Amino acid sequence: MLLFVTILSSSEFGSVSSTTLNTTNGDQQILFLIKSELSDPLRALASWSNESTTFCQWQGVRCNNQTRVTTLDLDSLQLTGPLSPYIANLTFLQTINLPGNHFFGRISLDFGQLSRLQYLNLSSNSLEGEIPAMLFSSPSLISIDLSKNNFKGDIPSLGNNPLPQLLHVSLKRNNLTGTIPKSIGNISSLTYLDLSENLVKGRIPVNLGIHSNLQHLDLSLNYLLGDVPNSLYNITSLSYLDLSYNELNGQIPSTIGYTLPNIQTLNLGVNTFTGPVPTSLSNASSLVKLVLTANSLDGEVPHNIGLLHNLSYLDLSWNNLESGDWSFLSSLSNCKKLRFLNLNGNNLTGSLPSTVGNLTTELEILLMGKNNISGSIPYEIGNLVNLTALYFDRNLLTGIVPPTIGSLRNLQTLQLSTNMLYRSNPIFCWKPDTTESALVNGKPVNWYDTHNYWKLQKFA
C-alpha cells in the first residue's frame, strides 16, 4: 500500500515543514507525526527528515529485521511537547525510553495496545493525569519507570492480569493517592518496587510479602499507617527496604535479622515504632546502612552491633535508647567501614568511655548530642582523624575540652554547647598543623545559649 500523508506543522511545536511523504511503511509517517508535535531546541531529531537514510537509522530509532520500529530511545534531549498518542501506532515497539525531557499531558489509553512493550521509561517529565491501568496490560512488560512526573489518582491495580516477566516498577515522586493495591502481590516476578514520595495512605497489604521475590522495596514518604505485616519482614530476597517517613507503628520483629538475611539498607526512620532495637540485626551481616531515627524505640543499643562488619552508616538518633555499659561502643570498633554514627537525642548516660577512640579512623561524622552523657570527653577522641563533624552538645559533660581535638584536621563543625566544659578564652581557635590549644587553662563556662555553637574557622 502506498501512503501519502500531509503533515501540517503546528505553530507551537512545528519543526517539520509542510511535506508530502511517500512511504510504503506506516512507521516512518508515524515518526514524522510524533516529531511534528515536538519542540526540539537541541535539534536532536535533525536526522528525522533525511529521506536518503532509512528511518531505522534515525537518532533514537531502532527496528527489527522487517523495518518495524522496536525502540524509541531519546534520553534527556530537552524534547518538549505532548506525549503523542501516535507512539501507540508503532505497534512493534518493545522499548520506549524517553526520560529527562519535557513531555507533558496524559498517557493515551492507546498505549495499552502495545502488546510487545517490555521497557517503558518516562521518568523525569511533566506528565499528568491518572496512570492508565491499560498500561500494564502487555504480558511482555519487564520494566516501567514513571517516576518524577505529576501523575495523580490511584496506583493502578496492576497484577490482576498476568505480568509474568515484570521485574521493575517505579512510580516514585508523583502525587498518587489511594492505597497500595493488594494485587501487586500477585506479581511474583517483581524484584524492584518504588512507590516513594507520593500521597499513598492506608496499610501495607499483607499480600505484598507473600510469594515475593522483591529485592528493592521503597515505600518511603507516604502516609502509610498501622503495623507492618510480618510477611514483609519475611522477604528473604530483600536487600533494600525503606519505609521511612510514614505513620507506621508496632515493634520491629525480634527475628528481623534472621528473616532478612540479605538486607543491605534498612530504613525505618521517622515513624512511631516502639520496643527495642532487635539484637538479631547483628546477624544481618550484609547491612551497610541502618536507619531507625525518630521513632520511639527504647532499651539498650545492642551490644553485638559490631558484628556488622560492612556497616558504614548507623543512625539511631531521636529515640529513647540507653547506653547500658557502653559495650556497644567498643563493639562498634569492629566496624572498620563505619563513616557515619548518629546517636543524637537518646538517653545515653554515664561516662563516655575512652574506647570511643577505638572507632575506625574512617569515621567522618560522630553525633552524640542531646543525651545525658556525663564525665569528660576522652582524650582519645583525637584518634578519629577523619572526623568532619563532632556533636556532644546538650549533655552533662564536665572537665576540659581535650586539646587532642586540635589534631582533627578535617573537622568543620564542633558542637559542644550546653555542657559544663572548660574552654579557651575568649574563643576556641583551631589552628591547622598544631595541637597547641589554649584550652587547658580556660575557665569554666556553662553554655546554655546558641552562642555556644561553634563553627570552627581554619586559620591560614
Ligand SMILES: *[C@@H]1O[C@H](CO)[C@@H](O)[C@H](O)[C@H]1NC(C)=O
Ligand atoms: C514511493 O516510494 C516507493 C518505495 O520507496 C517507490 O517505489 C515509489 O516510486 C515512490 N513513489 C513516489 C510517487 O515517489
Ligand SMILES: *[C@@H]1O[C@H](CO)[C@@H](O)[C@H](O)[C@H]1NC(C)=O
Ligand atoms: C542523510 O543521510 C546520508 C546517508 O547516511 C548522509 O550522507 C547525509 O549527510 C544525510 N543528510 C543530512 C542532511 O543529514
Ligand SMILES: *[C@@H]1O[C@H](CO)[C@@H](O)[C@H](O)[C@H]1NC(C)=O
Ligand atoms: C527476522 O528475525 C527473526 C527473529 O528475530 C527470524 O526468525 C527471521 O528469520 C528474520 N528474518 C529475516 C528476513 O532475516
Ligand SMILES: *[C@@H]1O[C@H](CO)[C@@H](O)[C@H](O)[C@H]1NC(C)=O
Ligand atoms: C493510529 O492508531 C489509531 C488507533 O489504533 C488509529 O485509529 C489511527 O488511524 C492510527 N493513525 C495512523 C496515522 O496510523
Ligand SMILES: *[C@@H]1O[C@H](CO)[C@@H](O)[C@H](O)[C@H]1NC(C)=O
Ligand atoms: C529511566 O531513565 C533514567 C534516566 O536515564 C534512569 O536513571 C533510570 O534508571 C531509568 N529507569 C530504569 C528502570 O531503567
Ligand SMILES: *[C@@H]1O[C@H](CO)[C@@H](O)[C@H](O)[C@H]1NC(C)=O
Ligand atoms: C502535588 O502535591 C503537592 C503537595 O500536596 C502539591 O503542592 C502539588 O501542587 C501537587 N502537584 C500537582 C501537579 O498536582
Ligand SMILES: *[C@@H]1O[C@H](CO)[C@@H](O)[C@H](O)[C@H]1NC(C)=O
Ligand atoms: C490478584 O490479586 C487480587 C487481589 O489480591 C485477587 O483478587 C486476584 O484474584 C488476583 N489475580 C490473579 C490473576 O492472581
Ligand SMILES: *[C@@H]1O[C@H](CO)[C@@H](O)[C@H](O)[C@H]1NC(C)=O
Ligand atoms: C515467614 O516465613 C516462614 C518460613 O517460610 C513461614 O513459616 C511463616 O509463616 C512466614 N510468616 C509470615 C507472616 O508470612
Ligand SMILES: *[C@@H]1O[C@H](CO)[C@@H](O)[C@H](O)[C@H]1NC(C)=O
Ligand atoms: C546469629 O549470630 C550469632 C553470632 O554470630 C550466631 O552464633 C548465631 O548462630 C546466629 N543465628 C542465626 C539464626 O543465624
Ligand SMILES: *[C@@H]1O[C@H](CO)[C@@H](O)[C@H](O)[C@H]1NC(C)=O
Ligand atoms: C534513661 O535511662 C536511665 C537508666 O539508664 C533510666 O533510669 C531513665 O529512666 C531513662 N530516662 C528515660 C526518660 O527513659
Ligand SMILES: *[C@@H]1O[C@H](CO)[C@@H](O)[C@H](O)[C@H]1NC(C)=O
Ligand atoms: C583501644 O585503643 C587503645 C589505644 O588508644 C588500646 O590501648 C586498646 O587496647 C584498644 N582497645 C581495644 C578494645 O581495642
Ligand SMILES: *[C@@H]1O[C@H](CO)[C@@H](O)[C@H](O)[C@H]1NC(C)=O
Ligand atoms: C579518611 O577518609 C578518606 C576518604 O574519605 C580515606 O581515603 C582515608 O583512608 C581515611 N583516613 C584514615 C586515616 O582512615
